[in-house]
Amino acid sequence: MSGGTAAEPLRVVVADDQELVRAGFAMILDAQPDIEVVAEAADGSEAITAVRAHAPDVALLDIRMPGMDGLTATAEVCAGTATRVIILTTFDLDAYVFEALRAGASGFLLKDVRRDDLAHAVRVVAGGESLLSPSVTSRLIAHCTSASATVPPLPDPRFDSLTSREAETLRLLARGLTNPEIAATMVISEHTVKTHVSSVLAKLGLRDRIQAVIAAYEAGLVVPGRAESSASLRRRNSRGVSP
Numbered sequence: 001m002s003g004g005t006a007a008e009p010l011r012v013v014v015a016d017d018q019e020l021v022r023a024g025f026a027m028i029l030d031a032q033p034d035i036e037v038v039a040e041a042a043d044g045s046e047a048i049t050a051v052r053a054h055a056p057d058v059a060l061l062d063i064r065m066p067g068m069d070g071l072t073a074t075a076e077v078c079a080g081t082a083t084r085v086i087i088l089t090t091f092d093l094d095a096y097v098f099e100a101l102r103a104g105a106s107g108f109l110l111k112d113v114r115r116d117d118l119a120h121a122v123r124v125v126a127g128g129e130s131l132l133s134p135s136v137t138s139r140l141i142a143h144c145t146s147a148s149a150t151v152p153p154l155p156d157p158r159f160d161s162l163t164s165r166e167a168e169t170l171r172l173l174a175r176g177l178t179n180p181e182i183a184a185t186m187v188i189s190e191h192t193v194k195t196h197v198s199s200v201l202a203k204l205g206l207r208d209r210i211q212a213v214i215a216a217y218e219a220g221l222v223v224p225g226r227a228e229s230s231a232s233l234r235r236r237n238s239r240g241v242s243p
Contacts, residue, residue, distance in 0.1 A: 009032075013054060014037055015065065025118065032119045044065055044069055048068075056083050057126040074105050078103060085104065085105045088113075101211070104207055109131075130210040156215070162203060169182060169186070
C-alpha cells in the first residue's frame with residue numbers, strides 16, 4: 001500500500017452504478033492533492049476486477065448495484081486483498097450496516113456526505129482506522145449486545161492468547177470508548193492503548209476496531225447489559241473491578 005505520502009497519493013477505486021454519482025465522487029477525491037482515483041466501476045464485479053488490477057488503498061462501494069451488489073463485492077475484496085472498503089449508500093438501514101461490517105467494511109457513509117468528510121474518510125480508513133458515524137456505532141453495539149443476549153457465546157481459542165491488559169482494552173473498546181477514554185480508564189498513555197489495540201487485532205486476526213467489537217460480543221468477552229459511561233468505568237477501574 002502506498003501510505004498516502006506526497007510522492008505516493010492514496011489510491012482509490014470508486015464503484016457506483018449511477019454514472020453521475022460515481023463521477024462526482026471521483027472528481028471530489030481527485031481534487032485532493034494526496035488522493036488519486038485509479039479506476040471507476042459500475043457494479044461489484046467490475047469493482048473486484050479493478051481492485052485486483054490496481055491494488056488500491058481504499059475502495060468506495062455502493063451497496064445497491066446491478067449484478068453483484070456492494071455487500072458481495074465487499075466480502076470478496078476484504079477476504080482476498082489488503083484493500084479497505086468504505087460503503088456508500090442512500091439507505092441508512094441496520095441490515096445493510098451489519099452485513100457490510102461483518103463482510104469486512106471499515107467505514108459506512110451516506111451519499112449525502114460532505115466533500116471534506118468524504119476525503120477525510122478515505123484518509124482515516126487508509127490509515128488503518130475504522131470510520132462510522134456515532135449513531136451507527138451505538139446501534140452496532142446495541143445490536144451485538146442484543147444478539148449475544150439470546151445466542152450463547154461461541155468458544156474462541158484466539159482470546160486465550162490475549163494478555164489481561166489486552167483483554168481489558170478490548171472490553172473497553174467494545175463498550176464504545178475512544179483511545180483517550182481507554183487511556184484514562186486504564187491509567188496508561190494513548191500510545192500504549194494503540195499498542196494494545198494493534199496487538200489485539202493481530203492476535204485475533206481482525207482487520208480493524210469494528211470487527212473487534214463484533215468479535216468481543218460474540219465471544220462473550222463483554223456481558224450484555226446497561227451501557228456504562230467512561231467516568232463509571234474509570235471509577236470501577238480505580239477500585240480494582242474489571243469492567
